[in-house]
Amino acid sequence: MKYLVGIIILLERIAPSSGLTCCPDAWTAFMGSCYLFGHTPMTFHEAAVLCKTYEAKLVHIETSNENTFIEDQLKHLYRDSNETAWWIGLTDENVEGLWKWHDTDTLATFTDWYPGEPSTNGGGSNNEDCASIYVRESFHWNDVDCQLYKYYPICELGGTESSPEVVG
Ligand SMILES: [Ca+2]
């Protein structure tokens, strides 16, 4: 019995709060991923590079739950820091109108575009290839020029892109 208790204590030390996502300082856990909300505005590609330095990615929002979580966090940031626009890792830079998650080349299945967005899918005179979340569009998504604007990065660590097949 003593040994068993010892082993359990040891396991707790190796894997603290097992079952919960363990995030680095300043990152926020949600459903198996960790998120970092950057406070320096930058271009889409700068944001993607920044996330990579953390071995993370510019956030992939794949579900309505994840979208609601992000939206709630951004509402707090807007209220507390007056930040107004953020990059998410979605782009149609490669093929106009094909919105893919940056880094993995996976087509977006869940989206939360603001009405009328994305606005340059047809290849208008503007070049709006990167997705953002903007306060003025009620925290819904909008495609904008990737280089012209400096928005805040949202990095995501973990999260399974190729989630294991559900057997059954
Ligand atoms: Ca995700």
Ligand SMILES: [Ca+2]
């Ligand atoms: Ca576009």
Ligand SMILES: [Ca+2]
């Ligand atoms: Ca747009």
